[in-house]
Amino acid sequence: MSQEIVLRTTNLGKRYKNRWAVEDVNLEIHRGDVFGFLGPNGAGKSTTIRMILSLIKPTTGSVELFGHRLETEREKALAKVAGIVEKPDFYLYLSAFRNMEIAGALTLGRAPGKKRIMDSMALVGLQDRADDRVKTYSHGMKQRLGIAQALLCNPDLIVLDEPTNGLDPQGMKEVRELIAQLSHEHGITVFLSSHLLNEVEQVATRMAIINKGKLVVQGSVEELLLSRAKRIILNVEPQKKALAVLKKLKRVENPTLDSTGIIANVETKDIPDVVVRLVAAKCRVFSVKPQRSLEEYFLSVTEVE
Amino acid sequence: MFNLIYYELFKTYAKWRTYIGFIAVAVIIPLVMWGMKVEGGRFIQYQMRTLQNDFFITGNLFNGWIIAQLIMNSLWVHVPFLISLVAGDQLAGEATAGTFRLILIRPVSRTSILNSKYVTTLLYTVSLVCAIAALSVGLGLLIFGSGDLLAIDRDMLAILPEAQLWSRFALAYGLAILAMWVVASLAFLFSSFVENAIGPIIATMAVVIGLLIISNLPVESFESVKPYLFTTYQNVWQQAFKNPIDWGNIGKSSSVLVSYSIGFWLVTLFVFRRKDILS
Numbered sequence: 001m002s003q004e005i006v007l008r009t010t011n012l013g014k015r016y017k018n019r020w021a022v023e024d025v026n027l028e029i030h031r032g033d034v035f036g037f038l039g040p041n042g043a044g045k046s047t048t049i050r051m052i053l054s055l056i057k058p059t060t061g062s063v064e065l066f067g068h069r070l071e072t073e074r075e076k077a078l079a080k081v082a083g084i085v086e087k088p089d090f091y092l093y094l095s096a097f098r099n100m101e102i103a104g105a106l107t108l109g110r111a112p113g114k115k116r117i118m119d120s121m122a123l124v125g126l127q128d129r130a131d132d133r134v135k136t137y138s139h140g141m142k143q144r145l146g147i148a149q150a151l152l153c154n155p156d157l158i159v160l161d162e163p164t165n166g167l168d169p170q171g172m173k174e175v176r177e178l179i180a181q182l183s184h185e186h187g188i189t190v191f192l193s194s195h196l197l198n199e200v201e202q203v204a205t206r207m208a209i210i211n212k213g214k215l216v217v218q219g220s221v222e223e224l225l226l227s228r229a230k231r232i233i234l235n236v237e238p239q240k241k242a243l244a245v246l247k248k249l250k251r252v253e254n255p256t257l258d259s260t261g262i263i264a265n266v267e268t269k270d271i272p273d274v275v276v277r278l279v280a281a282k283c284r285v286f287s288v289k290p291q292r293s294l295e296e297y298f299l300s301v302t303e304v305e
Numbered sequence: 306m307f308n309l310i311y312y313e314l315f316k317t318y319a320k321w322r323t324y325i326g327f328i329a330v331a332v333i334i335p336l337v338m339w340g341m342k343v344e345g346g347r348f349i350q351y352q353m354r355t356l357q358n359d360f361f362i363t364g365n366l367f368n369g370w371i372i373a374q375l376i377m378n379s380l381w382v383h384v385p386f387l388i389s390l391v392a393g394d395q396l397a398g399e400a401t402a403g404t405f406r407l408i409l410i411r412p413v414s415r416t417s418i419l420n421s422k423y424v425t426t427l428l429y430t431v432s433l434v435c436a437i438a439a440l441s442v443g444l445g446l447l448i449f450g451s452g453d454l455l456a457i458d459r460d461m462l463a464i465l466p467e468a469q470l471w472s473r474f475a476l477a478y479g480l481a482i483l484a485m486w487v488v489a490s491l492a493f494l495f496s497s498f499v500e501n502a503i504g505p506i507i508a509t510m511a512v513v514i515g516l517l518i519i520s521n522l523p524v525e526s527f528e529s530v531k532p533y534l535f536t537t538y539q540n541v542w543q544q545a546f547k548n549p550i551d552w553g554n555i556g557k558s559s560s561v562l563v564s565y566s567i568g569f570w571l572v573t574l575f576v577f578r579r580k581d582i583l584s
Contacts (some may be wrong), residue, residue, distance in 0.1 A: 053410040055582035078412040085410070089403030093319055099407075102312050106411035110308060149407075 003030035006157050006189050007052065011061035014047050021047045022213045024061070029191055029206070031156075034183045036204030036221065037193040040302060044213040045193045046086060049161045052191070053083050065157070082107075083159035087166070088146025092135035096126060099134055100149055107153040120148040124178075140171045147178060158182065159191045164199060172199070179203050201294040211302045224297065232271065234262040234278075235286040242283045249277060309413070309421035317425050322394060326387035326433050333383075334376060334440045338448055341372055368452035369445030370470050376441040377477065377542060385488040385513050386506075387433060392426045392492035393505030396577065400500035405582045419577045423493060423570055430489045431482055438478045456546040463548040477545035480555065483562045484539040488513060490569035497576045500584050535565040 007029040014022045022044040029035045039045045050056040052063050054070055063070040068077035090099045097117060104112030121127045124144035129137070137145065143163070150158050160179070164172040180203055182188040194200050200207060201221065208218040217224060236242040243262055246255040252274060255264035266274055271288055278285050317323050396419075399405045408418060454465040454473075465473065491512060495505035516536035519527050531537045541558035544551055 050582065055406065055409055057579060057581060074414060075412040078410065081410070081412075083410050085406045087403070089406055091316060091319075091402065091404060093321075094316070098315075098319075102316070103407060103411070105308055105312055106408055106413050109413075 003032070005029065005064075006031050006066055007191065008064040009048070009052065009061060010064070012048065012051055012058055012063065013060035014044075014051060014056060015059040020213050022051070022210075025210065025213075025215045027208055027215070027218065029157075029189060031189055032183065032187060033206045034179060034190045034192060034204045036200030036207035037191060037210065038197065038200055038207060038298060039193075039195070039210035041195060043210045043302075045195075045210060046161060047213075048210065049083070049085060049159055049191075049193055053081070053085060053159060054078065055085065079107075080154075080156040081159065082150035082153065082155035082157075083161070084146045084150055084163060085159075085161045087162075088142055088149070090134040090142065090145065093133060095131050096121065096134055096137070096145055097130040099145070100130075100152060103149040104152045112152060116152065120152045121145075123151060124148045139166045140168065143167055143171065143175070147175070151182075155188060157189045157191065159193075161193045162195070163192065164194070164196065176203055197294045197298050209298060209302065216302065221294070230265050230267060231290070232264060232266050233258075233260050233287075233289045234264065235289075236262060236278060237284045237286070241281065242278055245278055245281045245283065246274070249274060306417060306421065309417055310424050313421045313425040314428065317391065317395075317429060320394075323391055323429065325390055326384075327436055329383075329387055330433070330437050330440060334437070335444060337376060338372060338444055342448060367449065368454075369442065369447070369449040370452065370454040370467075370474070372445040372449055373438075373441040373474065374454065374456075374477075374546065376437065376445075377481065382510075382514065382517070384433065384437070384485060386510055388430055388485055388489050389492035389506045389509040391429050392489040393496045393509060394502040395422045395426055395493055396496040396573075397499050397502040397505055398496075400582075400584045401502060403584055405584065409582055415578050416574065419574055423490075423573070426489050426493050427486060430485045434478055434482050434485055438474070442474060454546070456548065463546075465546065465548060473545045473550075476550075477542040480542040480545060480559065483559055483566075484541060486566045487535045487539070487562050487569070490566040490573075494569045494573045494576075497573045497580065535562060538562055 005028050007027065009025055009027045012022060012025040012027075013020060025044075025048055027048075037045055037048070047056060051058045052065075052070075054063075054074060063077075065077040065081055066079075070077045090096075091102070094102075100117045100120065101111055104117065118127055118130065121130050124147055126141060126144055126148060129141070134142065134145065143166070147163070150160075163179070164175050167175060176199060179190055179192065183190055183203075183205075190203075192200065192204065204221050206218075206220050207224065209216045234242065234246075239257060239262060243255055243257055246252045246262065246264055251266065251270040253265035255262055257263075268290070275285055275288060399408070409415065451467055451470075453467050454470055456463045456465050488509065492505050492509040495508045496502070499505060513536065516534045517539075520531055520534050520536040520539075538558035538561045541555060541562065544555045544558070
């Protein structure tokens with residue numbers, strides 16, 4: 001059974017004078033995904049997100065949210081969507097509660113109840129500061145308030161653009177945990193843009209990489225990382241004998257002993273042969289794990305581009 | 306829509322800059338009245354000196370009504386400045402603060418958001434003109450008392466009976482609102498182009514002052530363009546003190562002012578609906 005697509009962009013593009021900031025981006029985000037949207041600075045991530053949230057008019061293509069075209073059915077398309085673009089900004093001269101009330105009223109068409117607002121603020125630990133003006137908030141508190149206002153109207157899709165920007169390590173960890181919680185406990189689809197690869201690797205189930213305005217790759221994080229896997233960790237005994245066998249094999253590059261096992265560079269297609277050779281040499285192979293970090297993968301696909 | 310207007314009003318009146326106009330009015334009007342009180346009837350005697358040779362004038366002509374009418378002359382430049390402070394901030398202020406990113410990703414059309422801001426701007430304009438009216442007429446009558454109004458015009462001098470003055474002043478302030486509506490709409494339009502509120506304020510005042518000069522200078526080459534400038538019709542409120550009232554002139558001037566306001570609003574709508582939010 002095919003999964004419901006909550007966000008689809010078709011040939012999405014934005015041109016500024018003679019330069020295409022984003023060109024022919026086709027994305028599909030399924031319900032329940034934590035979708036990592038990666039790209040180097042200036043790759044077109046924010047422009048894409050702004051087009052998805054109707055802040056920027058696309059030059060070409062379209063955005064569809066929950067089956068509704070943003071261009072023609074804006075109100076329906078955005079009804080169950082929340083987002084934070086770059087950094088959450090508020091009316092600094094108003095209290096956090098009033099800011100929440102305004103954001104809620106614009107989404108719901110009426111003022112959200114006090115309980116609803118306070119519940120959302122409690123979720124990010126700001127319930128005791130609800131009556132304080134936002135100008136007295138620290139950057140981290142504003143970031144948390146941004147997440148609270150995004151959650152206020154029970155969205156089905158949350159678009160987060162660099163949500164951990166400017167946060168300390170503890171704040172970043174809290175945001176990551178919150179994203180995982182939103183996805184697992186509340187079933188909310190999360191579209192997460194970031195240049196922090198570690199962040200995406202930890203929380204995302206699917207991802208896309210954009211570079212120089214063009215989509216380079218899109219798919220499940222696991223599959224994408226495995227698809228170009230080369231570096232493997234071998235758990236094999238006896239290690240010294242195995243290392244000697246591997247060093248003789250032409251298809252095995254740079255085998256070295258590590259605290260985790262033997263690490264070597266082997267093409268995926270050659271792994272079965274390597275295992276056969278080790279077994280033939282009376283080595284006991286317990287496991288062969290592809291080791292591929294998102295960072296390596298990201299650099300490999302963006303540098304090729 | 307009412308919901309949107311409510312929150313726009315809330316945001317506007319929670320800002321310090323919104324009260325600058327009211328504070329300025331609350332300081333300047335009593336100051337002018339204090340000056341008039343100190344000066345006594347010297348001003349009115351100056352206006353009347355040629356008439357007193359031919360007429361025997363009785364009663365109190367130096368009264369609250371004439372003071373209120375004098376204060377209305379501030380509508381030329383000072384009040385437009387106060388209005389552009391708020392109108393110029395309506396859209397540019399959101400861009401500066403980055404709060405467009407908060408409100409324009411909601412399931413509300415840009416047209417509705419723009420209209421709620423425009424209505425708020427008009428309500429502010431109305432409230433400021435009403436504050437001027439209440440303060441200048443109220444304080445004027447309280448300090449200088451009531452009486453007939455000496456209406457001085459370029460080619461005539463009329464004494465308007467006290468009984469007509471409430472309705473004439475109501476008409477004058479109503480027409481003043483129309484004149485200020487154009488200024489508010491112009492500042493609102495400029496506000497949609499930029500991301501800093503200072504620009505729209507300066508641009509509005511530059512346009513208003515520039516066009517006022519063209520409208521009022523007796524230069525032959527300007528005569529052909531004068532009918533097309535909104536500033537030519539901004540003194541329409543003075544028609545309320547003509548005797549008899551020239552309703553045709555009021556109708557024509559009002560139509561031009563309303564047309565300009567609607568035109569500015571339509572251009573703003575066009576710009577805002579297509580605007581990319583990059584801030």
